[in-house]
Amino acid sequence: MAYAHNNIFALILAGKIPNKTVYEDEHILAFNDIAPKMPVHVLVIPKGKYIDLDDFTANATSEEIGYFFERVGYIARDLGAHDTGYRLVSNNGENAGQIVPHFHVHIMGGRKIKEGSMAKGL
Ligand code: 5GP
Numbered sequence: 001m002a003y004a005h006n007n008i009f010a011l012i013l014a015g016k017i018p019n020k021t022v023y024e025d026e027h028i029l030a031f032n033d034i035a036p037k038m039p040v041h042v043l044v045i046p047k048g049k050y051i052d053l054d055d056f057t058a059n060a061t062s063e064e065i066g067y068f069f070e071r072v073g074y075i076a077r078d079l080g081a082h083d084t085g086y087r088l089v090s091n092n093g094e095n096a097g098q099i100v101p102h103f104h105v106h107i108m109g110g111r112k113i114k115e116g117s118m119a120k121g122l
Helices: 008-013 053-059 062-078
Strands: 021-024 028-032 040-046 086-089 105-109
Touching (some): 053 062, 062 086
Antiparallel strands (some): 028 040, 040 105, 086 105
16 A cells, blocks of 8 residues: 555645644654544654554664654653553554554543543543
C-alpha cells in the first residue's frame, strides 16, 4: 500500500487543516485529538511519510525511531500525563481501527481507564 498524500494528517502537516499543537520540532508534531476520549488525548506524528507503525519501524532509521519515542515520553511528561498514568496506542490497519493512514500514536490519560477496556472504548 502506498502512502496516501491527501490523508488528514498530511493536510495538517501541510498547514491546510488547523490543529491545536502541543509540541512541534523539525521531525515531529503533536496535537490534540479532535474527538478526545480522555482528558488528555494527544496524537504524535512523525513529519516523515509513514503509513503505520509497521512502515515506520521497517523503513525509518533507528535514529528516527529512537528520537520519536524519546519525544513521546517527553510530551507525555510535559502534559502531566505521566503523573496520572497514560496509555499509548497505535492502531495498525483497518482491522485494528486505524482511520488515518499516517503513522501516529495516541497519548491517552488524565483519568483512570476502566479495567479491561480497549483503546476505542475507554
Ligand atoms: P486512528 O483510529 O487512525 O488511530 O485515530 C485517528 C484519530 O484522529 C482519531 O482519534 C480522530 O478523532 C482523530 N482525527 C481525525 N481527524 C482529525 C482532525 O482533522 N484533526 C484532529 N486533531 N484529529 C483528527
